[in-house]
Amino acid sequence: xxxxxxxxxxxxxxxxxxxxxxxxxxxxxxxxxxxxxxxxxxxxxxxxxxxxxxxxxxxxxxxxxxxxxxxxxxxxxxxxxxxxxxxxxxxxxxxxxxxxxxxxxxxxxxxxxxxxxxxxxxxxxxxxxxxxxxxx
Numbered sequence: 002x003x004x005x006x007x008x009x010x011x012x013x014x015x016x017x018x019x020x021x022x023x024x025x026x027x028x029x030x031x032x033x034x035x036x037x038x039x040x041x042x043x044x045x046x047x048x049x050x051x052x053x054x055x056x057x058x059x060x061x062x063x064x065x066x067x068x069x070x071x072x073x074x075x076x077x078x079x080x081x082x083x084x085x086x087x088x089x090x091x092x093x094x095x096x097x098x099x100x101x102x103x104x105x106x107x108x109x110x111x112x113x114x115x116x117x118x119x120x121x122x123x124x125x126x127x128x129x130x131x132x133x134x135x136x137x
Contacts (some may be wrong), residue, residue, distance in 0.1 A: 007082075007129075008082045008100075009082065010083070012132075013063075014028070014073070015027065015028050016060075029063060031090060032095060038091070039108070043092065043107055043112070043127065045112060046079075046135060047084045050084065051079070052074065053125055054133070055125040056072060056075045058072060062095075070087045073087030073090070077118075079117075080122075082106070084130075
């Protein structure tokens with residue numbers, strides 16, 4: 002893992018711009034046709050990511066604006082992917098799709114986020130801040 006190219010999941014238009022080669026999609030256009038057969042395990046993986054940037058915030062759920070999501074902007078990683086903490090909520094509650102490549106990696110790892118050292122996580126945190134326009 003280095004501070005260079007990074008793959009992201011859950012960085013939707015509704016949550017603000019990110020610096021990425023990939024165009025941002027709307028979360029409203031990212032709903033899967035069916036619930037994941039291993040939903041609880043995938044959500045468990047997403048919840049277990051290493052926290053890179055801890056954000057205390059509250060935001061309206063784009064699907065149900067009267068519902069509030071806490072700390073959704075917090076950025077997590079497994080060392081290969083970055084995602085927002087609220088991705089797990091949206092996958093569970095609204096069937097938001099996890100990118101196929103990321104989902105395959107989650108399953109290949111047996112739903113266990115690998116341990117990462119402080120130097121790796123520090124480098125990834127720097128990249129995450131730049132991606133999210135923080136400290137840029």
